[in-house]
Amino acid sequence: MALDFESAKDGDLTVMSNGSPKRTFKFDVVFGPRQAKQGDIFEDAAPFATSVLDGFNVCIFAYGQTRTGKTFTMEGTEEARGVNLIYFKKMFDIIKERQKLYCYDISVSVLEAYNEQITYLLVVGNHPGTAHVNNMTEVWEVLQTSSNARAVSSTNSNEHSSRSHCERVAKTEVHGNRLKETQNINRSLSALGDVISALATKSSHIPFRNSNLTHLLQHSLGAHSNALMFVQINSNENYLSETIFSLNFASRVRGIELGSTRKQLDTIELLRHKQMLEKVKQEVKLKDLQMKKLEETIHGLESKMKERDNKNKNLQEKVKEPESQLLVERKLARQHVDSKIVEQHQMKHQEKQNNTLLRLALASRPLGSLKNFNDPVNGGWFKDQQINSAKPLTKKIILKPCIPISTMETSIKCIDHAEKENNGDMADKALLPKRLGRPSICMMTPHVPSAVASRRNSLIRLPSIPSLTQFQSPLLPKLTNQFDQKDANGESETNCVLAQTHFLCPKEVRSGAKRIGSILRRSLHKKIQVKSPFQQHMRKVGVNVGMEKVRVSIGSRGDW
Numbered sequence: 001m002a003l004d005f006e007s008a009k010d011g012d013l014t015v016m017s018n019g020s021p022k023r024t025f026k027f028d029v030v031f032g033p034r035q036a037k038q039g040d041i042f043e044d045a046a047p048f049a050t051s052v053l054d055g056f057n058v059c060i061f062a063y064g065q066t067r068t069g070k071t072f073t074m075e076g077t078e079e080a081r082g083v084n085l086i087y088f089k090k091m092f093d094i095i096k097e098r099q100k101l102y103c104y105d106i107s108v109s110v111l112e113a114y115n116e117q118i119t120y121l122l123v124v125g126n127h128p129g130t131a132h133v134n135n136m137t138e139v140w141e142v143l144q145t146s147s148n149a150r151a152v153s154s155t156n157s158n159e160h161s162s163r164s165h166c167e168r169v170a171k172t173e174v175h176g177n178r179l180k181e182t183q184n185i186n187r188s189l190s191a192l193g194d195v196i197s198a199l200a201t202k203s204s205h206i207p208f209r210n211s212n213l214t215h216l217l218q219h220s221l222g223a224h225s226n227a228l229m230f231v232q233i234n235s236n237e238n239y240l241s242e243t244i245f246s247l248n249f250a251s252r253v254r255g256i257e258l259g260s261t262r263k264q265l266d267t268i269e270l271l272r273h274k275q276m277l278e279k280v281k282q283e284v285k286l287k288d289l290q291m292k293k294l295e296e297t298i299h300g301l302e303s304k305m306k307e308r309d310n311k312n313k314n315l316q317e318k319v320k321e322p323e324s325q326l327l328v329e330r331k332l333a334r335q336h337v338d339s340k341i342v343e344q345h346q347m348k349h350q351e352k353q354n355n356t357l358l359r360l361a362l363a364s365r366p367l368g369s370l371k372n373f374n375d376p377v378n379g380g381w382f383k384d385q386q387i388n389s390a391k392p393l394t395k396k397i398i399l400k401p402c403i404p405i406s407t408m409e410t411s412i413k414c415i416d417h418a419e420k421e422n423n424g425d426m427a428d429k430a431l432l433p434k435r436l437g438r439p440s441i442c443m444m445t446p447h448v449p450s451a452v453a454s455r456r457n458s459l460i461r462l463p464s465i466p467s468l469t470q471f472q473s474p475l476l477p478k479l480t481n482q483f484d485q486k487d488a489n490g491e492s493e494t495n496c497v498l499a500q501t502h503f504l505c506p507k508e509v510r511s512g513a514k515r516i517g518s519i520l521r522r523s524l525h526k527k528i529q530v531k532s533p534f535q536q537h538m539r540k541v542g543v544n545v546g547m548e549k550v551r552v553s554i555g556s557r558g559d560w
């Protein structure tokens with residue numbers, strides 16, 4: 001019997017007996033003796049490098065009798081690197097391709113299952129187990145260290161054989177401890193065979209704990225794991241039985257389905273989700289930037305609002321002071337206006353009194369005595385006259401027409417003819433037209449009689465000098481309310497300031513009175529506008545403040 005490697009195609013390996021095929025084993029790939037290089041073998045192992053970087057457990061192991069090339073296949077030599085080194089190189093290449101998306105941390109552990117004992121061949125510090133590697137140089141150093149630590153003992157078949165290899169006890173002629181060692185190796189391999197068989201039949205119980213080796217490989221041979229097994233056989237016909245045993249074991253392992261196809265799809269889906277996650281992260285980052293800009297904008301607006309509020313507060317504080325000043329100025333302005341009005345009234349009153357006194361003096365002295373009018377030493381008028389200020393200057397006044405007036409006095413009481421006729425009390429009153437009109441005012445020397453009233457009946461001497469308060473202007477009703485007073489008998493008494501030298505022609509009196517009334521209305525009925533400094537200031541800044549108006553109505557309410 002022999003193996004027909006020449007006709008091995010598509011993973012079919014046929015056992016020939018006497019020139020005819022006796023049994024055919026089906027595998028994924030069959031590499032004949034001296035036909036394949038290390039790189040060719042690794043091509044089938046390359047996809048597993050991608051799987052492990054996608055997060056799956058991967059188990060690659062070599063199975064076969066001693067001296068069949070397990071160590072050579074997995075580790076190789078310096079000139080021809082084995083699967084492990086090529087596998088690591090493939091992983092680092094993929095990591096470089098994914099460095100923008102992922103960050104990997106690669107660590108290496110080397111264990112030896114010997115005599116049913118697990119020994120860590122790598123020692124890092126005082127802790128055995130794991131070495132972190134970043135490149136192929138570091139991986140090579142780690143594997144060299146573990147290789148040197150391997151428990152290697154000589155056997156008759158292969159003095160450098162590792163004890164993880166399968167041996168036929170009878171052929172190797174081992175004894176004592178070496179026999180015990182060989183039995184343990186076979187136990188581990190048998191337990192591995194049982195686990196493989198249970199996985200192949202999808203048994204509910206997988207006996208991973210029957211040996212340390214299967215216990216160690218539990219996560220690599222379980223569900224959702226990828227496993228690659230190299231079966232090493234010796235083409236020598238002397239080892240044909242061992243070769244058939246290994247081929248049967250490999251056939252059982254090949255029948256195990258770990259669901260690699262579904263996991264590949266999961267890997268694609270995982271990548272798609274990772275890409276979506278990256279896209280969402282970018283969008284979130286963009287949104288964060290926009291939010292940050294909006295927050296900055298809001299912060300700027302808030303700052304401006306605060307600044308405006310502060311300005312408004314400052315303006316309000318500035319306005320408070322002028323407002324209080326305005327109130328004070330209003331009071332002062334009113335007081336000023338009132339004082340001015342009173343002052344004007346007093347001045348007019350004083351002027352009126354002076355004029356009245358002058359007229360009285362002129363009227364009561366003969367013409368020849370005018371020279372001593374203001375001479376109190378040489379018999380002036382005031383010296384001889386007894387002034388009765390308490391007695392009002394009233395009583396009846398008789399004005400005859402066509403008598404020129406010689407004074408500026410404007411207080412004239414007119415008596416209507418009809419009223420005189422209907423009223424007996426007024427019989428003695430002078431007949432004058434109701435409306436005097438514009439009086440012809442001429443400044444002339446007063447016609448002063450040389451004697452007192454006894455010589456001319458038309459002139460009525462004033463009984464006495466009126467009090468000062470009775471000569472206030474009749475144009476100021478409030479201040480001159482003494483005028484038009486009625487006596488106790490209810491008779492109207494006319495406060496007349498006309499001197500006895502006042503004589504009016506009715507026509508002239510009418511026109512003159514009308515003219516005087518017009519002039520006095522315009523001059524006395526005036527409006528006084530007072531502008532305070534604050535108002536002037538507010539007008540300059542564009543604020544319209546109500547004008548302080550003081551209207552002084554001084555007008556005639558009597559008949560003219």
Ligand SMILES: Nc1ncnc2c1ncn2[C@@H]1O[C@H](COP(=O)(O)OP(=O)(O)OP(=O)(O)O)[C@@H](O)[C@H]1O
Pocket residue numbers: 034065066067068069070071072073158160161162163164165166232
């Ligand atoms: N494909 C190969 N090409 C060239 N040399 C090989 C090949 N396979 C194995 N050898 C050589 O055969 C010898 C034995 O191989 P190796 O040590 O790898 O066998 P093994 O299965 O690991 O042995 P053991 O189980 O006893 O450790 C080595 O010298 C190795 O170089």
